[in-house]
Amino acid sequence: MASIARAHPNIALVKYWGKADDDLIIPVAGSMSMTLDKFATTTTVELTTGLDSFELNGTLADAKATQRTTVFLDLVRRLAADAGLETATASANVTSVNEGPTAAGMASSASGFAALAVAAADAYGLKLSTKDLSRLARRGSGSASRSLIDRFAVWHAGTSDETSFAEAIDAPEMAMVSVTVDAKAKKVSSREGMVATRDTSPYYQAWIDVTHKTLDEMIAACADDDFARVGQITETHAHRMHAVIQATEPPIRYLAPVSWQVFDEVAAMRDDGLEAYATADAGPNVVIICRPDDATAVAKRVAGFGAIETFAPGPGAHLLDAA
Amino acid sequence: MASIARAHPNIALVKYWGKADDDLIIPVAGSMSMTLDKFATTTTVELTTGLDSFELNGTLADAKATQRTTVFLDLVRRLAADAGLETATASANVTSVNEGPTAAGMASSASGFAALAVAAADAYGLKLSTKDLSRLARRGSGSASRSLIDRFAVWHAGTSDETSFAEAIDAPEMAMVSVTVDAKAKKVSSREGMVATRDTSPYYQAWIDVTHKTLDEMIAACADDDFARVGQITETHAHRMHAVIQATEPPIRYLAPVSWQVFDEVAAMRDDGLEAYATADAGPNVVIICRPDDATAVAKRVAGFGAIETFAPGPGAHLLDAA
Structure with a gap:
């Protein structure tokens, strides 16, 4: 029997940039995001014998992507072994479909590993809390930890595998308008960019310090339901x-x-x-946050710059009924 | 009898951004620049009685510019008093002509105060060394200290009025190609921008620290006559x-x-x-450094982006024979 899960990308208002632990993917500072209501990844995991396989958007994935999936499944199998489950030795056929435009920088690794975490945990018979699923998804891609969460998420940086996870936070009502100015894959991956930043940017330590402070300010602005302040913090950050x-x-x-x-x-x-505020992940595309009622007006103002999508807060990663 | 001096703008390869002392204009770190061979300011100073006057490009300057000139002349008069000169009580008529496009961000305050320092010192009967003229020009506008110097200048940050001055340095042969993408005056002056950076940028201390290091690297690259390294340092900086x-x-x-x-x-x-490298001062215009033989090719590549000028290293501020 197959396990099927669905997860959405998320866009960070307080960004994740820099790892304190490369293997465990512990970030140097916490972050905060909105989970989107579009561009879901739907992932099916079915246990099997033989080798793991990974099919993405109807095509067998290349060796690198398959390897990354197997490394992730090894984590799940270890959890299964720790839980004394017989599934611990099983391989898996993973089938994944991204509804988002491929490689358009819409955080498909976040939705991908969030969906994989939920589907694989279920397929291997693990009963994990949302927190533990967030920790697991984090190991595939840091920002995937946040796609576990409904609507708005804070990823606590933590200092260990146990303490680095995302959880829900209330935030002011908002919409996001994305402007895809360039749908090509970026030249420098986030992974490489984070390493170069750590190794050669003289501002790296100050960035870590200010991001801690910024997350505290963002949490306070969210508690105050202060949209303007949330927007200002987002754009400055x-x-x-x-x-x-x-x-x-x-x-x-x-x-x-x-x-x-x-x-x-x-x-x-x-x-x-x-009233609108802009942010951008590690790529050329820009995401604008605004009040939900202003989304159409905002979209109209930036229509000339690229492909436009409008998002509301979306659901966290979740299981679907098996077909 | 009038004293006439001529000075040129300079473009920094290692930038000056941030004051350690606002009154004395002691910078937080040293800088390095090329003095240009175009866009001179020619300034005439004639002692008089009554009030100081300041004429810029054929028009009597506004109150603010006149006040800034008088404050500068007061420094010169203090030096004259210290030297026991009778001129110490004289006023001055200052007439200044900028050959550069007005307010196009071509560092006209640097050439302006460098020319004024040289002309005023002469008019008041002071015999100042280049170093002391550089110190004096610095009080009008920080980067004016560098326009005192032929070709290439290092402005030693120093920690006092005595120790903060520019002097000559040898550098690899190069040309500069400026691209004036916008000739309008900028919205935020350098003075205001420096204050905002000091007060709110979390990277300010790291910027100061790295600029010290960068100047050391630049001096070493100049000593090695290493054009590529000079270019890389310039662009990264x-x-x-x-x-x-x-x-x-x-x-x-x-x-x-x-x-x-x-x-x-x-x-x-x-x-x-x-082989070309780009830099930009606190404004939208870009300056490209390249080998002299490549200047025409570089200028051709960027001709579509704005008004183009090509510069060679120019002379430091100097007296002209009185008319």
Whole structure:
């Protein structure tokens, strides 16, 4: 019998950039995100004998992606062994479908590993709490820990495998408008970019310190239901993330000139009384947060810069009834 | 009898951003620049009685600019008094002509105060060394200290009025190509931007620390006559300056989207074997350094982005024969 799970990407308002532990994927600081209501990944895990297999969007995945899946399944099998389950020795056929545009930087590794964590845990017979599923998903891709969570998530950095997990937080009502200015895969992966930042950016320690502070401020702004403050923190923090990255030697720039045009347009919206704030992950695409009622107006203002999608807060990773 | 002096703007390869002493204009770290061979300021100082007057480009300057000139002349008069000169009580008529495009961000305050320092010192009868003229010019505008110097200058940060001055350094043969993408005056002055950076950028201390290190590396690269290394240091350092500024709250961005297009084009030149490196002061305009023989090719590559000028290393501030 197959286990099927569904998870959505998330976009961070307080970003994750830098690992304190590369193997366990413990971040240098906590982060906060909104889980999206679109671009789900649906993943089926069926136990089998023989070798693990991984099919992505109807095609057998390449060796690298298959290897990454097997490494993740090994974690699940270890948990199964610890729980004394017979499944611990089983292989798995993993079938995954991304509804999002491939490689468009819409955090497909977050939804992918969140869905895989939930489906694999179920398939191997593990009974894991949301917290423990978040910890497990984290091992596949750090930000996957947050896609476990409904709507808004805080990923506590923690200092160990036990203490590094995401949980829900209330936040002001908001929508996100994404502007995909470039759908090509980025030149420098996040993994490589994080290493270069740690090794050569003179601002790295200050980035870690300020991100801790920023997360505290974000949690306070959320507790106050203060949309404007949440937006200001988000936009300033995004600038700081791109600044710490840009200070590497040689410089790494994830934002393209057109990305900055979108930031400029968002500032112009605010000048016009349309309250919106911009952020961007490690890539050229920009995500704008605004009040839900303003999403259409915001989308219209940036339609010329790229492909537009509008998001509401979405559900955390969850099991579907098996077919 | 009038004293006439001529000085040129300079473009920093290691930037000055941040004051350790606002009154004395002692910078937080040293810097290094090339004095340009164009866009001179020619300044005439004639002693008079009555009030100081300041005429800029044929028009009587506004109250603010006149006040800034008088404050500077007061420094000169104090030096004259210390030297026991009768001129110490005289006022001055100052007439200044900028050959550069007005407010196009071509460092006209550097050439302006360098020319004023030299002309005023002469008019008041002071016999100052280049070092002391550099110290004096610094009080009008920090980067003016470097325009005293022929070709290439290092401004030693120092810790006092005595120890903060520029002097000559040998550097590899190079040309500069400036791309004026926007000739409008910038929204946030350097003075305001420096204060905001100090007060709100979490990377400020790291910027100071790395700039000290960068200047040491630049001096070493110059001693080795290593053009490529000088270029790499220049471009990385420019990214770091804009990064420390961009990390302010709210973020300040001096570079425009089109500025980043020029940076991208310079990276593309290098991919094509045309060795060039980009930098930018606190404004949207970009300056490219290259080997003198490549200046025409570089200028051609960026002609579409704005008004282009090509510069060789120019002379330091100097007296002209009185008319």
